[in-house]
Amino acid sequence: MLLQQLVPVLQLSVGPVIMISGVGLVLLSMTNRYGRVIDRAREISALKRHAGGPERAHFQAQLLILVRRARLVRLAIALASLSLLFAAVLIMTLFLIALFTLEAALLLVVLFMGCTACLVASLVVFLLDINISLRAFELEARHEGAEPHPGGVTAA
Numbered sequence: 001m002l003l004q005q006l007v008p009v010l011q012l013s014v015g016p017v018i019m020i021s022g023v024g025l026v027l028l029s030m031t032n033r034y035g036r037v038i039d040r041a042r043e044i045s046a047l048k049r050h051a052g053g054p055e056r057a058h059f060q061a062q063l064l065i066l067v068r069r070a071r072l073v074r075l076a077i078a079l080a081s082l083s084l085l086f087a088a089v090l091i092m093t094l095f096l097i098a099l100f101t102l103e104a105a106l107l108l109v110v111l112f113m114g115c116t117a118c119l120v121a122s123l124v125v126f127l128l129d130i131n132i133s134l135r136a137f138e139l140e141a142r143h144e145g146a147e148p149h150p151g152g153v154t155a156a
Contacts, residue, residue, distance in 0.1 A: 009098040016087045016094075016115070023087070023119060027080045030126060034073040041066040058143050065136040072129040079122035086115035 041063060048059035090111040097104050 005098065009094055013091045013094050016090045016112075019115065019119075020084055020087045023080055023083050026119075026123070027077065027084070030073060030077045030080060030122075033126075033129070034070065034077060037066055037070045037073060041070065058139075061139060062136060065132060065139070069129050069132050069136070072125055072132065076122045076125040076129065079118045079125060083115050083118035083122060086111055086118060090115060 044059050044062050044066065048056055048063065051059055090108065093104070093107060093111060096102070097108070
């Protein structure tokens with residue numbers, strides 16, 4: 001393969017490489033959030049062990065929300081990771097197609113769409129977690145005696 005033939009392939013692979021970088025940063029944010037959810041669940045679990053009566057029920061409700069959130073964030077992480085995998089396979093496929101002068105446009109389209117679809121699904125699931133975290137915050141605010149505002153934002 002001549003350099004003149006390789007340059008366009010390298011130019012085409014820049015897009016997926018940039019996507020890998022961007023999704024990697026989103027994935028970092030998600031893993032940090034996952035760690036915080038797990039840490040908070042451990043704290044609530046310790047408090048629940050020493051609580052009694054209504055306090056115990058309150059902590060149990062919080063734990064159930066945290067379990068749901070952890071599952072959602074884990075799913076978001078899995079989808080983002082799958083998006084990264086699609087992008088990496090897309091880059092390798094671009095090089096193999098150029099190296100062996102194959103025609104596989106449909107394969108490239110499928111890989112790119114898979115990458116993008118997994119990223120979109122990951123972000124939707126991540127937004128679901130954020131909405132659930134607001135409900136958990138409202139539960140905590142009600143427990144502390146503050147009444148939430150009608151718009152869903154709790155009073156300070």
